[in-house]
Amino acid sequence: MTEKDFLPESYENLPTKGKFTWKAPSNIALVKYWGKKPVQIPANPSISFTLDACATTTSVTFEKKGKAGDFSFDLLFDGKPKEDFKPKIHTFFERVQAYLPFLKGYHFIIETSNSFPHSSGIASSASGMAALSLCLLDMERGMVPDVNQEYFNTKASFLARLGSGSACRSIEGPLIEFGVHDHIPGSSNLYGIQYPFKVDGIFKTFQDTILLVHKGEKQVSSTVGHQLMHGHPYAGNRFQQALQNMDALKPIFANGDLDGFIKLVESEALTLHAMMMTSMPYFMLMKPDTLAIIHKIWSFREATQVPVCFTLDAGANVHLLYPDHVKQTVHQFIDEELAMHCENGHYIHDRVGLGAKKINS
Ligand code: PMV
Numbered sequence: 001m002t003e004k005d006f007l008p009e010s011y012e013n014l015p016t017k018g019k020f021t022w023k024a025p026s027n028i029a030l031v032k033y034w035g036k037k038p039v040q041i042p043a044n045p046s047i048s049f050t051l052d053a054c055a056t057t058t059s060v061t062f063e064k065k066g067k068a069g070d071f072s073f074d075l076l077f078d079g080k081p082k083e084d085f086k087p088k089i090h091t092f093f094e095r096v097q098a099y100l101p102f103l104k105g106y107h108f109i110i111e112t113s114n115s116f117p118h119s120s121g122i123a124s125s126a127s128g129m130a131a132l133s134l135c136l137l138d139m140e141r142g143m144v145p146d147v148n149q150e151y152f153n154t155k156a157s158f159l160a161r162l163g164s165g166s167a168c169r170s171i172e173g174p175l176i177e178f179g180v181h182d183h184i185p186g187s188s189n190l191y192g193i194q195y196p197f198k199v200d201g202i203f204k205t206f207q208d209t210i211l212l213v214h215k216g217e218k219q220v221s222s223t224v225g226h227q228l229m230h231g232h233p234y235a236g237n238r239f240q241q242a243l244q245n246m247d248a249l250k251p252i253f254a255n256g257d258l259d260g261f262i263k264l265v266e267s268e269a270l271t272l273h274a275m276m277m278t279s280m281p282y283f284m285l286m287k288p289d290t291l292a293i294i295h296k297i298w299s300f301r302e303a304t305q306v307p308v309c310f311t312l313d314a315g316a317n318v319h320l321l322y323p324d325h326v327k328q329t330v331h332q333f334i335d336e337e338l339a340m341h342c343e344n345g346h347y348i349h350d351r352v353g354l355g356a357k358k359i360n361s
Contacts, residue, residue: 001188001190001307006155006159008140009144010141011144011267011272012145014105014143015143017063017174019059019061020060020351020358021057021359022131022138023058023359024056024128024170024308024355025052025054025130025173025353026133027176028172029046029311030048030049030051030264031044031045031046031047031268032046032242032272033045033179034226035226035230035238036356037092039095039162040162042178044242045246046166046178047246048197049173049208049321051351051353053115053351054114054116054127054348054350055127056112056114056131058111058112058131058135059131059135060109061140061209062107064106070096071090071093071094072104073089074108074109074110074194076109079111088125088163096136096162102143102220104267117215122313123199125164126167126169126170128164128167129160129164130156130160130171133159134358137152137156153172155191156356161335165226169264170355171355171356173355174204174352175195175352176192176195177194177196181246182361184197189293196251197250197254199254202256202258203253203256203323203325203352207323207327208319208320208350208351208352209319209320209331209347209350210350211334211339211341212343213287213316213317214315214316215346218314219285225276225283225314229275232275232279234275238271241271242268248264249261252264270312273285273286289314289342290317292341294310296338296341306329307326308320308322308330309322320334
């Protein structure tokens with residue numbers, strides 16, 4: 001599908017007022033998206049597990065205005081006005097308005113909250129942009145007859161991408177691919193797709209414990225990090241490597257090859273951070289406790305042969321990935337060895353999930 005396929009033809013029955021609520025999960029990339037072209041076109045394909053517990057719930061209440069003017073909305077986070085989120089939403093409205101041309105005719109009240117603690121260092125842009133896109137698209141669904149579910153999900157992913165690239169992987173689950181790859185049929189730079197190849201059942205029960213090493217704001221945003229891939233000395237090789245890793249994942253997923261999975265996923269995480277450390281200006285988001293945790297994971301895996309590995313987002317927190325059947329052993333390892341490296345001992349047990357859900361409002 002191209003951009004044109006997301007332009008609505010005409011609307012019938014514009015509603016006077018109403019409300020929609022959606023809950024959308026976060027996701028964790030296995031092959032990382034780092035580097036983009038305008039507007040939110042990824043420099044390489046990526047793939048993520050959709051999460052379950054870490055999610056954003058957003059309600060959009062709308063009322064038709066007397067006459068269409070500029071965008072008009074109030075934003076509440078945890079029930080309180082949140083002015084500093086508004087510019088991001090305004091930019092999002094500007095980017096999506098061609099695809100949702102009713103936006104300027106309404107006043108919106110956007111109420112949003114996260115299941116994970118505020119400023120836990122977990123990025124809420126993916127889940128937040130996915131939930132907001134779903135609410136707005138649900139509103140459009142009432143004005144356009146015969147929208148099928150597949151088109152709805154694809155357009156939701158397309159809109160979410162315009163808010164935050166990785167958000168396009170938060171509409172469905174359990175494994176979502178984003179970005180053109182010649183060997184992945186249906187792959188697109190415009191939206192995420194269900195990973196189209198065989199995936200062994202073991203990957204559908206994967207657990208992700210997020211070890212909260214640092215809960216504060218990051219010193220360098222992912223927007224800036226993406227930009228620093230322009231003119232980066234290793235960018236070309238990195239994008240090639242991501243393409244190869246997507247190919248390498250195919251037999252890993254099909255055969256339930258946990259050793260192959262661990263090697264590839266940990267290498268991707270460290271490569272992402274290596275790109276940050278070799279950017280100009282250079283920066284580093286890992287903390288001493290991030291490294292301490294990584295070394296303990298390696299020692300534990302060596303000693304026990306338990307298939308547990310880590311990945312990293314653009315931050316200091318560590319995502320611990322492991323199959324469901326080793327949960328008890330890994331939870332004991334976390335409590336005894338890893339929690340001491342987390343801020344206030346905090347971590348979040350999450351797992352692979354199936355995507356966003358509509359909440360009756
Ligand atoms: O969606 P953005 O622009 O915040 O970029 C996400 C970048 C990473 O989280 C580091 C990697 C990824 O693929 O999710």
